[in-house]
Amino acid sequence: xxxxxxxxxxxxxxxxxxxxxxxxxxxxxxxxxxxxxxxxxxxxxxxxxxxxxxxxxxxxxxxxxxxxxxxxxxxxxxxxxxxxxxxxxxxxxxxxxxxx
Numbered sequence: 001x002x003x004x005x006x007x008x009x010x011x012x013x014x015x016x017x018x019x020x021x022x023x024x025x026x027x028x029x030x031x032x033x034x035x036x037x038x039x040x041x042x043x044x045x046x047x048x049x050x051x052x053x054x055x056x057x058x059x060x061x062x063x064x065x066x067x068x069x070x071x072x073x074x075x076x077x078x079x080x081x082x083x084x085x086x087x088x089x090x091x092x093x094x095x096x097x098x099x100x
Contacts, residue, residue: 001030 006026010017017025075088082090 001026001033 003022003026006017006022006029009029010022010025079085079088079090082092084091
């Protein structure tokens, strides 16, 4: 993994990395990706389980239940919890830009 990719990932994650950290993360992420690639090379049967459980605890599934909800009151309550709103929408800082 090259430093340019590490720099782009750090920008997306809003992280400021030192030169030393960029080098370290490039090495670490590179070795992780190499390991994942080795796992992809395994010849597993198509019907192999996708996940194994380390405990005997199983998820208990239940049927979905439809509940009556007062959407107008729910929206007003939610919008009221945010520091800034526009109409019935919450205003939050941008995620994919440098704008606040």
